[in-house]
Amino acid sequence: MRAVAVPDMTDLRPGEVGVDLPGGYDAGLYFIGRIRTPWARREDCPRRGAPDGPVCRLEIDPRWAQALEGVSDAPRLQVLYWMDRARRDLVLQSPKRDGATRGTFSIRSPVRPNPIASSVVELVGVEGLVVSVRGLDCVDGTPLLDLKPEYCAFAPEVP
């Protein structure tokens, strides 16, 4: 099993607390593709995707081509993705936008033990192995974990 990277405890904001990560992982994941967005850096991304945001492309690995059957029937999709640039050890975080310290499980920060992000997006279209959507907020090249049809309306803003 791959070793877990040692986080940098000197790179903390006031109030933030990190913990030692477990020595190994409990499960494995398959990246099913990559997300292409206009944003090269984390600081360029919106904090939360919007239904009128730019069109982003979900590029699906050819292995999973048949799993796209029927995807175009859903007007909205739930997209799960892997925030590969986020540290994973913080239990208390002080996000830059207001500096208030909060527990990791009370906010939608990408910094979490398992940096899984989710967004409800508007489907623009499916062409071959590319699913075009609006409503994402991640860096170009972010690994894609899963797609599911979404039947609820956009949720109200939450922290």
Ligand SMILES: C[S@@+](CC[C@H](N)C(=O)[O-])C[C@H]1O[C@@H](n2cnc3c(N)ncnc32)[C@H](O)[C@@H]1O
């Ligand atoms: C607050 S998170 C919200 C993600 C998702 N909508 C959710 O609620 O689970 C979005 C932020 O994560 C950061 N981010 C984007 N792509 C990332 C990546 N690949 N790795 C780490 N952080 C990323 C950016 O700062 C972006 O504004």
